[in-house]
Amino acid sequence: MDISDFDYVLPQDRIAQYRAEPRDSSRLFHIDARGPEPVHSHHFFRELPSLMDEGDVLVLNRTKVVPARVLVRKSTGGRGEVLFLNDPTFDRTEVMVRLKGAKSGTELLTEDPSTVVRLASDLGEGRWGVEVHRGSETLKGVGLLDWMKVWGIMPTPPYIKRKVGPGDEYQTIYASEEGSIAAPTAGLHFTENVIDDLREKGVKVAEVLLHVGLGTFLPVRTRDVRDHRMLGERFIVPEATSGIIEREARSFRDGGKASIWAVGTTVMRTLESAFGPDGRLLSSEGTTELYIHPGHRFSLPYKGFITNFHLPRSTPLILTSTFHDRGKLLRAYVEAIGLDYRFFSFGDSMMIRRR
Numbered sequence: 001m002d003i004s005d006f007d008y009v010l011p012q013d014r015i016a017q018y019r020a021e022p023r024d025s026s027r028l029f030h031i032d033a034r035g036p037e038p039v040h041s042h043h044f045f046r047e048l049p050s051l052m053d054e055g056d057v058l059v060l061n062r063t064k065v066v067p068a069r070v071l072v073r074k075s076t077g078g079r080g081e082v083l084f085l086n087d088p089t090f091d092r093t094e095v096m097v098r099l100k101g102a103k104s105g106t107e108l109l110t111e112d113p114s115t116v117v118r119l120a121s122d123l124g125e126g127r128w129g130v131e132v133h134r135g136s137e138t139l140k141g142v143g144l145l146d147w148m149k150v151w152g153i154m155p156t157p158p159y160i161k162r163k164v165g166p167g168d169e170y171q172t173i174y175a176s177e178e179g180s181i182a183a184p185t186a187g188l189h190f191t192e193n194v195i196d197d198l199r200e201k202g203v204k205v206a207e208v209l210l211h212v213g214l215g216t217f218l219p220v221r222t223r224d225v226r227d228h229r230m231l232g233e234r235f236i237v238p239e240a241t242s243g244i245i246e247r248e249a250r251s252f253r254d255g256g257k258a259s260i261w262a263v264g265t266t267v268m269r270t271l272e273s274a275f276g277p278d279g280r281l282l283s284s285e286g287t288t289e290l291y292i293h294p295g296h297r298f299s300l301p302y303k304g305f306i307t308n309f310h311l312p313r314s315t316p317l318i319l320t321s322t323f324h325d326r327g328k329l330l331r332a333y334v335e336a337i338g339l340d341y342r343f344f345s346f347g348d349s350m351m352i353r354r355r
Helices: 044-051 142-151 191-199 238-252 265-273 313-323 326-338
Strands: 028-030 038-045 057-061 063-067 069-073 078-083 093-098 105-109 115-124 126-133 135-138 175-178 204-210 233-236 260-263 285-288 301-310 349-353
Touching: 028 044, 028 313, 028 326, 038 285, 044 191, 044 349, 057 238, 057 265, 069 115, 078 285, 093 115, 135 142, 191 204, 204 238, 233 265, 260 265, 265 285, 265 313, 301 313, 313 326, 313 349
Parallel strands: 028 349, 057 204, 057 260, 063 175, 260 301
Antiparallel strands: 028 038, 069 078, 069 105, 078 093, 093 126, 105 115, 115 126, 126 135, 204 233, 233 285, 301 349
16 A cells, blocks of 8 residues: 555645644544444534443543753754653663764763763664763663753644643643653543543543654655554553453453544554453553554454544554545545644544444
């Protein structure tokens, strides 16, 4: 399957530069795909509880974005930046370097006069293994994270043409564990009121953790989409969540209704990495390199999927095209453009119901 099959034309003014305020005032494109042809309807995100059923299970990613961009300069004056790619659980520190003339052994000065970033090993595609030295101390893990909170910048995507502050604008309201270089943006629309209304409706809300790294956003550079490879990202499925998912999968096998809703591509990849075709837990935590593309057989009985509008030729768009027929999805995108929906991280939302 050619990467050009996942292309579409998007006017630049459809790329949202600001999150909807309030969050749940964003628009919600609802695709009911239970019949031979999908039925489209248009809502506001605050109406989500009315579109779900009692007994549904909504799964969220509780990861929190860290200010992982750090401005650097060479001793000769060249300026650039590094983007820290690892969450605090990694022993090795990796960065994406944007700086001319980067080579092994180069020491990059930071805005913290006491701290330098030393380029140690070239990992390819602009990625480097580095050492971060503050005086005689080597920063890594939680110590490095604490340092980034003081000296780092929020790592918003390049199509966001403004600086986003360190507050909660680029965080979900339920973000609780630091480690991502990007927000799980399908969750940016949720408010306390929406979650309260969901629970009042009888919807169960569960959480997983996947720290979003470069793997989610690395461009697809292969002509055949099946040849692309994902970089690893850490995930955790808490015991409470695994118990809920296993019970719902068992109920479905015994003739019950599908009930699981994944909120975002990171949740979908986590669940598909953690559970086998029989709905049983394979691993409660680990590193996933799972790449979901057409031909993938989903392990769990998903009732639906909540996601944003994704970039052309991106792995999140390819995943969504695997969940819902590519041609039908791209026709929905064209309709959304015509109806002035807002696209990408700060844009509007899509809800696809399969069962």
